[in-house]
Amino acid sequence: MDGIGIVGGGIAGLHLALFLQKNSVPVTVYAERKPDEVRNARLLNTAAHWSNTRARERELNVNFWDDVHTPTRCFHFYVGLPKPLWFRGDHEQPGICIDQRVILPRLLEEFESRGGNAVYGQVQATDLDGLSEKHDLIVVSSGRGSLTEIFPRIPEFSPYTRPQRLITTGLYDGIRYTDPPGVIFGASPGHGEIFVLPYYTLDGPVATLFFEAVPGGGLEHLMQVRYDDDPKRFEATMLQALKDHFPVVLDYVDKAKFKVHRPLDILQGSIIPTVRRAYARLANGRYVMAIGDVHVVNDPLLGQGSNAASHAAFVMGNAILEDGLTYDERFCRQTEAKMWAFVSDVTEWNNYMMQVPLPMNAVQMLLVASQVKPVADAFATNFAAPRGNWNVLATPERTAAFLHKLGIEPPVLAPAEPAGAG
Amino acid sequence: MDGIGIVGGGIAGLHLALFLQKNSVPVTVYAERKPDEVRNARLLNTAAHWSNTRARERELNVNFWDDVHTPTRCFHFYVGLPKPLWFRGDHEQPGICIDQRVILPRLLEEFESRGGNAVYGQVQATDLDGLSEKHDLIVVSSGRGSLTEIFPRIPEFSPYTRPQRLITTGLYDGIRYTDPPGVIFGASPGHGEIFVLPYYTLDGPVATLFFEAVPGGGLEHLMQVRYDDDPKRFEATMLQALKDHFPVVLDYVDKAKFKVHRPLDILQGSIIPTVRRAYARLANGRYVMAIGDVHVVNDPLLGQGSNAASHAAFVMGNAILEDGLTYDERFCRQTEAKMWAFVSDVTEWNNYMMQVPLPMNAVQMLLVASQVKPVADAFATNFAAPRGNWNVLATPERTAAFLHKLGIEPPVLAPAEPAGAG
Numbered sequence: 001m002d003g004i005g006i007v008g009g010g011i012a013g014l015h016l017a018l019f020l021q022k023n024s025v026p027v028t029v030y031a032e033r034k035p036d037e038v039r040n041a042r043l044l045n046t047a048a049h050w051s052n053t054r055a056r057e058r059e060l061n062v063n064f065w066d067d068v069h070t071p072t073r074c075f076h077f078y079v080g081l082p083k084p085l086w087f088r089g090d091h092e093q094p095g096i097c098i099d100q101r102v103i104l105p106r107l108l109e110e111f112e113s114r115g116g117n118a119v120y121g122q123v124q125a126t127d128l129d130g131l132s133e134k135h136d137l138i139v140v141s142s143g144r145g146s147l148t149e150i151f152p153r154i155p156e157f158s159p160y161t162r163p164q165r166l167i168t169t170g171l172y173d174g175i176r177y178t179d180p181p182g183v184i185f186g187a188s189p190g191h192g193e194i195f196v197l198p199y200y201t202l203d204g205p206v207a208t209l210f211f212e213a214v215p216g217g218g219l220e221h222l223m224q225v226r227y228d229d230d231p232k233r234f235e236a237t238m239l240q241a242l243k244d245h246f247p248v249v250l251d252y253v254d255k256a257k258f259k260v261h262r263p264l265d266i267l268q269g270s271i272i273p274t275v276r277r278a279y280a281r282l283a284n285g286r287y288v289m290a291i292g293d294v295h296v297v298n299d300p301l302l303g304q305g306s307n308a309a310s311h312a313a314f315v316m317g318n319a320i321l322e323d324g325l326t327y328d329e330r331f332c333r334q335t336e337a338k339m340w341a342f343v344s345d346v347t348e349w350n351n352y353m354m355q356v357p358l359p360m361n362a363v364q365m366l367l368v369a370s371q372v373k374p375v376a377d378a379f380a381t382n383f384a385a386p387r388g389n390w391n392v393l394a395t396p397e398r399t400a401a402f403l404h405k406l407g408i409e410p411p412v413l414a415p416a417e418p419a420g421a422g
Numbered sequence: 423m424d425g426i427g428i429v430g431g432g433i434a435g436l437h438l439a440l441f442l443q444k445n446s447v448p449v450t451v452y453a454e455r456k457p458d459e460v461r462n463a464r465l466l467n468t469a470a471h472w473s474n475t476r477a478r479e480r481e482l483n484v485n486f487w488d489d490v491h492t493p494t495r496c497f498h499f500y501v502g503l504p505k506p507l508w509f510r511g512d513h514e515q516p517g518i519c520i521d522q523r524v525i526l527p528r529l530l531e532e533f534e535s536r537g538g539n540a541v542y543g544q545v546q547a548t549d550l551d552g553l554s555e556k557h558d559l560i561v562v563s564s565g566r567g568s569l570t571e572i573f574p575r576i577p578e579f580s581p582y583t584r585p586q587r588l589i590t591t592g593l594y595d596g597i598r599y600t601d602p603p604g605v606i607f608g609a610s611p612g613h614g615e616i617f618v619l620p621y622y623t624l625d626g627p628v629a630t631l632f633f634e635a636v637p638g639g640g641l642e643h644l645m646q647v648r649y650d651d652d653p654k655r656f657e658a659t660m661l662q663a664l665k666d667h668f669p670v671v672l673d674y675v676d677k678a679k680f681k682v683h684r685p686l687d688i689l690q691g692s693i694i695p696t697v698r699r700a701y702a703r704l705a706n707g708r709y710v711m712a713i714g715d716v717h718v719v720n721d722p723l724l725g726q727g728s729n730a731a732s733h734a735a736f737v738m739g740n741a742i743l744e745d746g747l748t749y750d751e752r753f754c755r756q757t758e759a760k761m762w763a764f765v766s767d768v769t770e771w772n773n774y775m776m777q778v779p780l781p782m783n784a785v786q787m788l789l790v791a792s793q794v795k796p797v798a799d800a801f802a803t804n805f806a807a808p809r810g811n812w813n814v815l816a817t818p819e820r821t822a823a824f825l826h827k828l829g830i831e832p833p834v835l836a837p838a839e840p841a842g843a844g
Contacts, residue, residue, distance in 0.1 A: 325813060325820045325824055325827075328819065330817070330820075341759065394752055398747045398750070401747040401748045405747075
């Protein structure tokens with residue numbers, strides 16, 4: 001038996017592979033695409049790495065971009081209320097926003113250059129029985145269709161059965177970074193959100209326009225515009241959406257230089273937030289585990305995907321070091337519980353914040369944060385410690401108690417106001 | 423609202439009280455008995471504090487007995503097989519065995535001398551509504567009948583509906599300590615177990631004879647003998663039980679000096695191992711939490727009661743520091759999950775080891791431990807880290823994998839042998 005087999009070359013899989021390699025556990029990565037294929041592929045996502053993930057990257061000695069790209073020091077929050085909110089929350093420790101087509105191939109090459117074994121090609125669910133007999137444990141860290149579906153969906157943790165946002169994200173030239181450099185996180189109540197991330201690509205710095213459109217709202221049409229059909233019309237549509245919903249962003253756009261960075265730098269799609277059992281028993285009686293998006297996939301609304309994946313990789317890596325006698329149902333159940341202890345907060349917070357209208361206590365928090373800088377700073381910082389934010393937002397009573405502790409009376413909102421906040 | 427109210431003055435309650443006090447959280451202890459009443463009471467139990475609990479005592483600055491009593495450096499294991507096993511396993515860090523009538527009054531007085539508020543008298547379940555309105559949170563750490571029963575029993579974690587052992591424990595003069603000083607842990611297959619603990623009382627060192635009798639086995643009659651009816655006959659019965667089942671212990675007994683230390687130093691009874699929900703909602707809508715024995719009570723077979731209670735106190739204390747905005751269902755559920763992450767291993771291991779006959783993989787481990795000192799040492803040391811022992815014993819495959827890693831073939835046992843092992 002040859003150690004741990006990891007199916008998938010995303011953040012979860014590669015952080016786990018590097019973690020196990022560092023701890024001298026034999027590990028094989030089954031990656032669908034070779035590093036150069038990933039580099040030349042379409043945009044994978046527009047994820048952010050907050051300080052919690054950066055700390056893990058340092059632990060694995062793969063923090064290769066600390067000196068080449070502007071750190072993300074803050075959120076500039078915009079909320080399009082009748083009287084718009086526009087305020088800043090600083091991260092205690094900065095994050096970094098980098099194209100996964102930069103990160104993932106480099107991590108895979110690093111894994112190989114440190115002596116790791118990578119096998120390239122697609123793995124199907126039908127391959128798992130055979131693979132499971134070659135390895136002590138198979139961990140599925142990314143996969144489509146059947147490979148994900150062997151892990152049963154847990155309905156009580158998966159409140160949505162259809163996408164709550166329609167995503168149009170892309171990389172653009174001609175967008176100036178904020179000062180201090182950070183993410184513009186805008187909300188247009190009832191219509192959706194935008195993230196303008198200071199992004200690093202294979203050929204230098206760009207910015208994202210990452211739209212999350214509420215189905216049926218005023219941004220829904222973005223999903224219908226295809227860049228490949230008419231690049232100019234696509235770009236004009238994005239600018240118009242900024243003007244209509246996030247006018248503050250226009251201050252950073254140089255219209256003369258504004259354009260999609262490269263044709264493959266546009267991604268459109270949607271996600272049904274889904275929590276799955278993190279393990280499954282194969283026909284041969286052996287267990288396989290799910291990690292990262294295969295275990296829990298959330299809408300990218302709160303930018304937690306990479307961070308949850310990396311956290312899970314370390315939880316599973318530590319479980320393998322601590323126990324790892326036999327990868328039986330007990331191992332799977334306990335490891336799932338440890339991963340869920342973190343990602344349950346991410347999931348619940350994420351699903352809560354996707355509601356339209358946004359719940360009144362979340363609107364109250366944004367109103368207070370717009371006036372009390374330490375509240376805004378804590379909210380921004382807790383993107384790297386999601387339980388901190390969810391503890392404060394999980395119920396109206398918790399928000400009231402939090403504000404009460406700070407000596408702040410929760411702002412009273414007219415019923416019409418939250419109804420419009422999305 | 424006046425901070426945290428703790429009902430009960432056992433280890434769980436007092437470690438939590440001292441933890442919160444140290445962290446400047448207002449706390450009130452509702453103790454049934456005053457310190458001197460506890461000192462003059464009947465023997466409460468014959469518990470041990472392993473190194474994990476001692477570390478917490480140091481953290482609370484209540485390690486008052488480090489210099490006055492012999493530490494417990496090892497287990498001397500005896501298994502009454504046809505060819506008896508008699509071997510030693512050393513603790514990595516020593517434990518200490520002290521009468522709770524020494525510890526608990528001292529902790530309560532210490533809590534008060536550090537400015538803590540203690541209220542004396544019995545609390546009934548019907549008092550909880552009123553108390554819950556005086557405090558942010560009520561934690562029930564000990565209690566009888568109705569006070570425990572408000573927390574529902576969880577049948578899937580509570581496999582037994584009647585006691586698996588009949589307990590006769592007591593403190594005796596005339597028993598010499600082992601060299602090195604430690605616990606004699608004897609098993610008489612099919613009949614029960616004994617613990618000879620080097621114990622410290624209010625008037626100096628003694629030893630326990632702590633019998634765990636299997637119902638229907640050859641030690642069951644111990645439960646019927648009453649010290650108060652006929653002290654000499656009681657003492658003679660205990661000596662005879664040693665001779666019949668644990669003859670190695672007789673080597674440490676000076677028959678001329680052998681006697682029960684004081685009339686109140688005998689305790690007889692039994693426990694139904696029970697896991698309860700760690701929280702309940704009162705009629706007024708407020709939540710109360712259970713901790714320690716009120717949450718999970720195990721048979722004392724593996725000496726984990728005080729250690730599990732103290733661990734839970736620190737878990738709950740940390741949860742109060744980390745969250746503690748409002749003590750709602752979310753707080754209770756998350757804190758229960760954190761306590762259960764530790765005590766589930768204790769409970770499962772304990773319930774497994776109580777089976778008669780002892781499962782074959784546990785017998786194999788004892789046989790190997792009797793010949794391979796590092797295995798015996800690890801087994802002894804893991805009484806302070808129960809997950810370590812349970813990981814190795816939870817299934818026959820795990821035991822085999824553990825031995826395989828050490829290059830040891832699991833000993834093959836004749837079917838008759840495990841059938842006799844208790």
